[in-house]
Amino acid sequence: MDDLMNVVDWSRWQFALTAMYHWLFVPLTLGISVIVAIMETIYYRTKSERWLAITKFWMLLFGINFAIGVATGIILEFEFGTNWSNYSWFVGDIFGAPLAIEGLLAFFMESTFIAVMFFGWKKVSRGFHLTATWLTAIGASLSALWILIANAWMQYPVGMEFDPAQMRNVMDDFFALVLSPVAIHKFLHAVLSGWTLAGVFVIGVSCWFLFKKRNRRFAIDSMKVGAWVGFAGILLTLWSGDGSAVDVARVQPMKLAAMEGLYDGKCGQEIVAVGLLNPKKTVLNDEDEFIAKITIPYGLSFLATHNPHAFVPGINDLINGIELTEAGDTIRTDSYAERIAIGKKAHMALRAYDKASKDGNAEAMAAAASQLKANYKYFGYGYLDSPYEAIPPVAMTFYAFHIMVLFGGYLLLFFVAMLWMLYRKNEWLENRWVQLIGMATIPIVWICSECGWVTAEVGRQPWIIEGIMPTRAAISDISTVTIQVTFWMFAAVFTALLAAEICIMLREISKGSKTDYERIKD
Numbered sequence: 001m002d003d004l005m006n007v008v009d010w011s012r013w014q015f016a017l018t019a020m021y022h023w024l025f026v027p028l029t030l031g032i033s034v035i036v037a038i039m040e041t042i043y044y045r046t047k048s049e050r051w052l053a054i055t056k057f058w059m060l061l062f063g064i065n066f067a068i069g070v071a072t073g074i075i076l077e078f079e080f081g082t083n084w085s086n087y088s089w090f091v092g093d094i095f096g097a098p099l100a101i102e103g104l105l106a107f108f109m110e111s112t113f114i115a116v117m118f119f120g121w122k123k124v125s126r127g128f129h130l131t132a133t134w135l136t137a138i139g140a141s142l143s144a145l146w147i148l149i150a151n152a153w154m155q156y157p158v159g160m161e162f163d164p165a166q167m168r169n170v171m172d173d174f175f176a177l178v179l180s181p182v183a184i185h186k187f188l189h190a191v192l193s194g195w196t197l198a199g200v201f202v203i204g205v206s207c208w209f210l211f212k213k214r215n216r217r218f219a220i221d222s223m224k225v226g227a228w229v230g231f232a233g234i235l236l237t238l239w240s241g242d243g244s245a246v247d248v249a250r251v252q253p254m255k256l257a258a259m260e261g262l263y264d265g266k267c268g269q270e271i272v273a274v275g276l277l278n279p280k281k282t283v284l285n286d287e288d289e290f291i292a293k294i295t296i297p298y299g300l301s302f303l304a305t306h307n308p309h310a311f312v313p314g315i316n317d318l319i320n321g322i323e324l325t326e327a328g329d330t331i332r333t334d335s336y337a338e339r340i341a342i343g344k345k346a347h348m349a350l351r352a353y354d355k356a357s358k359d360g361n362a363e364a365m366a367a368a369a370s371q372l373k374a375n376y377k378y379f380g381y382g383y384l385d386s387p388y389e390a391i392p393p394v395a396m397t398f399y400a401f402h403i404m405v406l407f408g409g410y411l412l413l414f415f416v417a418m419l420w421m422l423y424r425k426n427e428w429l430e431n432r433w434v435q436l437i438g439m440a441t442i443p444i445v446w447i448c449s450e451c452g453w454v455t456a457e458v459g460r461q462p463w464i465i466e467g468i469m470p471t472r473a474a475i476s477d478i479s480t481v482t483i484q485v486t487f488w489m490f491a492a493v494f495t496a497l498l499a500a501e502i503c504i505m506l507r508e509i510s511k512g513s514k515t516d517y518e519r520i521k522d
Contacts, residue, residue: 006480007475007478007479007480007483008471008472008475010480010483010484010487011083011084011471011475011476011483012471013487014079014083014483014486014487014490015076015079015083015084016457017487017490017491017494018072018075018076018079018490018494019076019453019457020450020453021072021494021497021498022069022072022073022076023449023450023453024446024450024498025065025066025068025069025072025501026069026073026144026194027190027193027194027197027198027449028062028065028069028194028197028198028201029062029065029066029069029140029194030140030141030144030190030191030194030195030198031194031195031196031197031198031199031201031229031230031233032058032061032062032065032198032201032202033062033133033136033137033140034137034195034198034229035058035198035199035202035225035226035229036055036058036059036062036133036137037130037133037134037136037137038225038229039051039054039055039058039222039225040055040059040129040130040133041130041134042225043055044126044127044130050217050218050221051221053218054218054221054222056121057218057508057512058202058222059117059118059133060508061205061505061508061509063114063117063118064501064504064505064508065501065505066110066114068497068498068500068501071497072494072497075490077099080095082476082478083475083476083478083483084464084474084475084476085475085476085477086473086474086475086476087464087465087469087474087475089168090168090169090465090469090474091157091160091168091169091465091469092168093168093169093170093171094153094157094159094160094169094170094171094177095150095153095154097171097174097177098146098147098149098150098153098177098178099146099147099150101146102142102143102145102146102147105142105146109135109136109138109139109142110136110139110140110143113132113133113135113136113139114136116128116129116132117129117132117133117136120132141191144187144190144191144194145187145191148183148186148187148190149177149178149180149183149187151186152180152182152183152186152187153177153180153183153465154460154463154464154465154466155182155186155251155252155456155460155466156180156182156183156247156251156252156466157169157465157466157467157468158173158176158177158180159171159172159173159174159175159176159177159180160172160173160177162372162373162376162379164350164353164354164368164369164372165357167350167354169468181243181247182244182247182251184243185240185243185244185247186244186456188236188240188243189237189240189241189243189244189452192233192236192237192240193233193237193449193452194233195229195230195232195233195236195237196230196233196234196237196411196445197233197445197446197449198226198229198230198233199226199227199228199229199230199231199233199234199415200226200230200411200414200441200442200444200445201226201442201445202222202223202225202226202229202230203223203226203227203230203418203438203441204438204439204440204441204442205222205442205509206218206219206220206222206223206226206438207219207223207429207434207435207436207437207438207439208435208439208509209512210429210430210435211432211435211436211439215512220422220426220429223418223422223429224422227415227418227419227422228419230411230415231415231416231419234408234411234412234415235412237408238408238412241408242303245303245304246303246304246305246306248304248459249303249304249305249312251466252459252460252466253313253318253323254315254318254390254391254392255392255397255459255460256304256312257313257314257315257318258315258391258392258393258394258397258398258459259397259398259401259455259459260272260300260398260401261275261277261289261290261394261395261398262289262300262312262314262315263281263283263289263314263315263316264314264316264317265311265312265313265314265317265322266311266312267301267309267310267311268297268298268301268308268309268310269298269299269300269301269304269310269311269312270295270296270297270298270299270300271295271296271299271300271303272290272293272294272295272402273293273294273295273296273299274293274294274402274406275290275292275293275294275295275398275402276290276291276292276293277289277290277291277394277395277398277399278290278291279395283315283316283319283388283391284388300312315391315394318336319335319336319337319387319388319390319391320335320336321333321334321335321336321338334378335387336381336387336390337387339378339381340378340381340382340384340385340386340387342375342377342378342381342382343375343378343379343380343381343382343383343384344382345371345375345382346371346372346375346376346378346379346382347379347382349368349369349371349372349375350368350372352364352367352368352371353365353368353369353372356368377467378467379467379468379469380463380465380466380467380468380469380470380473381467383469383470383472383473384462384470389462389470390462392458392459392460392461392462393458393461396454396458397454397455397458397459400451400452400454400455400458401451401455401459403447403448403451404448404451404452404455407444407445407447407448407451408448410444411441411444411445411448414437414441418438421434
């Protein structure tokens with residue numbers, strides 16, 4: 001068992017390492033591709049050589065980031081086969097479909113038109129080149145769409161049925177998978193947050209130009225596009241985040257409880273604005289949840305249900321079987337102990353089906369299949385030995401969520417302030433403190449973005465498929481040493497790739513700041 005858990009833990013660490021590095025590149029690709037397309041649209045309409053130069057500069061930075069992101073993304077997908085082969089077998093027919101569509105449609109679309117973007121200048125018409133740039137941006141978002149549909153299905157499995165004859169799940173409703181509200185909100189939240197991140201990136205780099213007192217007009221024009229895209233992005237991210245919060249409350253209530261460090265819920269539940277968790281608190285003691293906290297009255301009830309007086313269950317409530325329905329109603333359902341017992345019945349029925357199948361006993365097969373179907377909704381709980389195993393890491397989920405929210409609030413103020421200075425107090429942009437804040441916001445927005453992924457993925461533990469399969473049942477039959485070796489290999493390679501991107505980016509930004517764009521006429 002100890003070796004099994006070592007394999008699980010190291011596999012999780014390896015996947016987390018790959019995903020976190022990959023997510024450093026994805027949101028910038030999603031956002032800056034849109035910014036570049038808008039800049040080229042301005043060039044197309046104005047025929048200004050200055051806007052052509054601006055477009056090419058940011059397009060170059062987009063290309064550098066895109067290349068590194070592809071390298072990490074390919075490794076990420078291969079890990080489902082190398083480290084999580086039981087998972088791939090169990091749900092491959094469902095999970096593989098959106099990934100296949102992403103590869104066949106979106107990725108090839110990006111790959112085709114990105115070539116026209118970079119090598120098509122003066123070889124195709126301006127209109128065709130602009131179309132290729134927009135199709136590259138659309139392709140990047142479509143690529144994210146299908147990947148996020150697959151991820152959302154792991155958080156909220158729908159559109160499937162378990163086939164005991166194949167010992168795996170099969171898809172029975174493709175559109176339930178694609179049109180899941182969790183998938184829609186997750187896609188919008190991720191892509192729009194990419195707009196936010198790219199907007200900050202463009203503003204921060206432009207602030208460097210201003211700090212070096214070079215290419216002021218180039219920097220201001222770039223900042224205007226970046227600020228408007230980023231401002232639209234943060235507003236829409238907040239809106240889509242509200243939808244995601246309602247989804248989490250209804251289909252992943254344990255994640256919501258961990259996000260708020262909430263052990264015992266109530267009607268009119270307040271939300272924690274800032275808090276310091278008590279590290280001694282567990283479900284098995286009566287310690288206070290927080291050492292210190294600042295709360296907003298009725299906030300969590302409103303966030304979860306849009307009703308400030310609604311009941312929001314905590315960790316203890318959920319373990320005891322009190323939760324919200326998808327319609328937002330409070331109900332008493334099966335406790336986690338009961339779910340474990342029901343899940344184990346489902347496992348026994350599956351083993352009975354397998355034995356009957358080998359014996360050729362059709363009647364016993366039908367009886368076992370009926371028993372399995374009746375108990376399958378808690379199939380994943382059958383792998384657990386205790387209700388407390390279903391509790392995610394509370395501290396990591398809580399702090400990641402609150403850092404994301406606090407930094408998100410800061411970013412909203414940041415874009416409002418930047419737009420105000422760009423259009424009303426232009427001279428303030430010459431202030432060294434303003435320029436330093438602009439540059440310092442670049443790491444802040446990346447931390448905010450990474451914390452969002454930590455919240456989503458750590459908050460759903462121990463499940464790789466919510467309620468259906470825990471991570472410890474999804475792994476491949478490989479040794480801990482193999483994973484440890486590849487973990488450190490990937491860590492070295494990814495760090496080298498990140499260092500390479502940063503060095504190349506800084507070199508190109510430095511070259512751009514030294515290029516005299518001011519001489520280029522409209």
